[in-house]
Amino acid sequence: MGAALAGAVGLGLLAVPAGAGAAPELPPVTAEELISSVMTADPGPFNGTVKLDNQLGLPALPQLPQAANGTSTATVWSDGDRKGRVSLPTGQTERTLVADGTTVWSWNSADRTVTKSPESEGPHRRPAADPTAAATEVVKHLRATSTVDVDGTAEVAGRSAYELVLAPAPTERTLLREVRVAVDAEKRVPLQLTVLATGSSDPALRLGFTDLTFGAQDPSLFTFTPPPGATVQERPAHAEDAKPGAAKPTVVGDGWDTVVIAKAPTGERAPELAALGKPVSGPWGNGREFTTAVGTAIVTDDGRIAVGAVPEQVLTEALTK
Amino acid sequence: MTPAPQPPPRTASTAPLGRLLAAEVRWVLLRPRTLVMLGLFALIPVVIAIGVVVADGSGGRGLIGATAGNGLVLPVAAMTLALTLLLPLAVAMAAADAIAGETAHGTLRGLLLAPVGRLRLVGMKASGVFVVAVLATGLIAVVGVLAGLVVVGGADGQLVTLSGTTIGLGDALGRVALVAAWTVGQLAAVGAVALAISALTEHPLIVLASVLGGLIVFGVLGAIPALDFLQPYLLTSGWTAGADALRDPLPLGGMGESTLRALGYAVVGGGLTVALMLRRDA
Numbered sequence: 001m002g003a004a005l006a007g008a009v010g011l012g013l014l015a016v017p018a019g020a021g022a023a024p025e026l027p028p029v030t031a032e033e034l035i036s037s038v039m040t041a042d043p044g045p046f047n048g049t050v051k052l053d054n055q056l057g058l059p060a061l062p063q064l065p066q067a068a069n070g071t072s073t074a075t076v077w078s079d080g081d082r083k084g085r086v087s088l089p090t091g092q093t094e095r096t097l098v099a100d101g102t103t104v105w106s107w108n109s110a111d112r113t114v115t116k117s118p119e120s121e122g123p124h125r126r127p128a129a130d131p132t133a134a135a136t137e138v139v140k141h142l143r144a145t146s147t148v149d150v151d152g153t154a155e156v157a158g159r160s161a162y163e164l165v166l167a168p169a170p171t172e173r174t175l176l177r178e179v180r181v182a183v184d185a186e187k188r189v190p191l192q193l194t195v196l197a198t199g200s201s202d203p204a205l206r207l208g209f210t211d212l213t214f215g216a217q218d219p220s221l222f223t224f225t226p227p228p229g230a231t232v233q234e235r236p237a238h239a240e241d242a243k244p245g246a247a248k249p250t251v252v253g254d255g256w257d258t259v260v261i262a263k264a265p266t267g268e269r270a271p272e273l274a275a276l277g278k279p280v281s282g283p284w285g286n287g288r289e290f291t292t293a294v295g296t297a298i299v300t301d302d303g304r305i306a307v308g309a310v311p312e313q314v315l316t317e318a319l320t321k
Numbered sequence: 322m323t324p325a326p327q328p329p330p331r332t333a334s335t336a337p338l339g340r341l342l343a344a345e346v347r348w349v350l351l352r353p354r355t356l357v358m359l360g361l362f363a364l365i366p367v368v369i370a371i372g373v374v375v376a377d378g379s380g381g382r383g384l385i386g387a388t389a390g391n392g393l394v395l396p397v398a399a400m401t402l403a404l405t406l407l408l409p410l411a412v413a414m415a416a417a418d419a420i421a422g423e424t425a426h427g428t429l430r431g432l433l434l435a436p437v438g439r440l441r442l443v444g445m446k447a448s449g450v451f452v453v454a455v456l457a458t459g460l461i462a463v464v465g466v467l468a469g470l471v472v473v474g475g476a477d478g479q480l481v482t483l484s485g486t487t488i489g490l491g492d493a494l495g496r497v498a499l500v501a502a503w504t505v506g507q508l509a510a511v512g513a514v515a516l517a518i519s520a521l522t523e524h525p526l527i528v529l530a531s532v533l534g535g536l537i538v539f540g541v542l543g544a545i546p547a548l549d550f551l552q553p554y555l556l557t558s559g560w561t562a563g564a565d566a567l568r569d570p571l572p573l574g575g576m577g578e579s580t581l582r583a584l585g586y587a588v589v590g591g592g593l594t595v596a597l598m599l600r601r602d603a
Contacts (some may be wrong), residue, residue, distance in 0.1 A: 007589035010585040015554055093387075224485065226485075227481040228475075230481075
């Protein structure tokens with residue numbers, strides 16, 4: 001009988017999340033210093049597991065099941081420079097992305113296809129000339145519309161981290177309450193991003209490492225050979241954004257209540273929106289409104305789409321302008 | 322008058338464990354229903370292989386779809402498929418016969434009176450159930466590898482992982498063995514709970530009904546989003562982890578976690594079985 005009790009207790013212990021320990025003691029740092037150190041950080045090779053906890057309230061997209069509410073995990077490997085590998089397991093299938101330095105391979109086990117595209121040229125990391133000045137500039141720019149602070153410390157993926165908090169200034173009309181970035185105290189890389197919306201204590205989005213190890217990686221991880229039986233498709237670089245005549249989106253406002261107005265996608269690949277959303281109308285015409293935890297979008301009947309991390313009223317004003 | 326010669330002193334007061342285990346295993350394996358069941362289990366991978374070949378590449382989703390042209394996925398797919406209900410059924414059947422069945426036939430009394438400690442009796446019964454779990458899983462794995470290589474074939478005798486890498490035959494067989502061992506671990510948990518129920522009742526059908534009913538209830542509970550907090554306690558919630566063996570590099574987290582959970586269930590079931598059997602009147 002005692003053994004049965006011990007087993008039950010063991011089961012209970014298994015279910016307890018490997019909890020956040022006490023906030024670690026770290027030397028104080030200002031927001032400018034923290035951002036400047038992140039800009040110059042060179043973490044080197046690492047591997048880890050990234051967990052996405054998504055409560056944004058977006059519809060599930062067939063191409064990207066990670067967009068719908070729920071949690072998903074990915075495993076990442078990086079050689080610290082241009083090479084990397086990401087694996088996105090979903091149920092009994094998996095997508096794998098491998099960047100081997102010159103080519104990006106994308107593998108989908110569901111239909112056994114490999115997509116091969118050349119890696120975009122150009123500087124991968126552009127070190128700022130003077131990180132301290134650049135960080136001061138960034139913080140100054142952010143402080144125009146937000147409060148930027150280092151708010152204590154946290155433990156993320158078993159590592160001590162500073163919590164950098166961005167909150168909108170009281171004049172900003174936004175659905176967001178706070179954006180928190182946990183920055184590793186030693187390596188100065190972002191470990192976790194948390195987005196909090198107004199009216200909810202649970203994060204709307206949390207993306208972060210649940211486990212992270214720095215150190216040399218097996219170079220064979222950064223190569224990919226299409227397996228036998230796979231269909232290989234070649235995709236030229238920048239095929240998507242080279243469309244001529246694509247109108248540049250209009251930006252209304254600045255800071256947290258920025259609204260972007262663009263032409264709604266048309267043609268075969270455009271998603272069928274007519275059955276979704278809530279019908280709305282205003283001085284700008286008629287359309288359909290989509291609300292999520294962190295943002296609102298209005299698709300008008302005349303083919304415009306307005307998106308922002310704002311309530312409906314701000315979108316309406318931006319569309320009327 | 323010479324006194325009668327003293328009988329030689331008894332050196333062993335109980336039967337040797339090896340003989341007990343051999344007797345129990347022989348007893349379990351000589352039941353025609355066990356043999357028929359094992360024979361049917363061997364057919365599972367063959368049927369899947371034929372189905373995959375007939376469907377010819379249009380496979381579909383999931384592990385069965387991944388089996389098309391990639392034969393070494395077959396044993397893992399077959400074990401994952403069978404673990405949902407068929408393998409637990411086999412284990413529950415063996416556990417039902419082991420104690421409740423013997424009670425129903427009145428043969429348990431003889432065992433309880435025999436010079437065998439109660440603890441050893443439980444160990445003997447448990448190993449009979451374990452042997453069924455190992456044989457059923459092993460049969461699916463071995464027939465799966467053979468059917469995968471012979472009937473499905475493809476991928477040049479190698480395994481194309483879900484991650485898109487190709488691994489050799491030896492490594493692939495190692496992974497099949499890993500999934501088989503993990504599956505046996507999960508079945509041991511089911512078997513331990515089934516034995517505890519078997520010790521409670523004298524009707525073998527109750528054992529079968531409670532194990533299968535329990536698994537179905539676990540499945541339903543696991544599918545309700547509002548009951549997410551139950552997931553870490555449900556034995557079945559980790560049963561998809563077998564597919565992880567087909568990923569590269571091999572992630573062991575899912576299988577490790579579900580093995581620990583199975584261990585918890587096995588300890589609970591085993592402890593209850595021992596407690597019930599120790600208190601039982603002959």
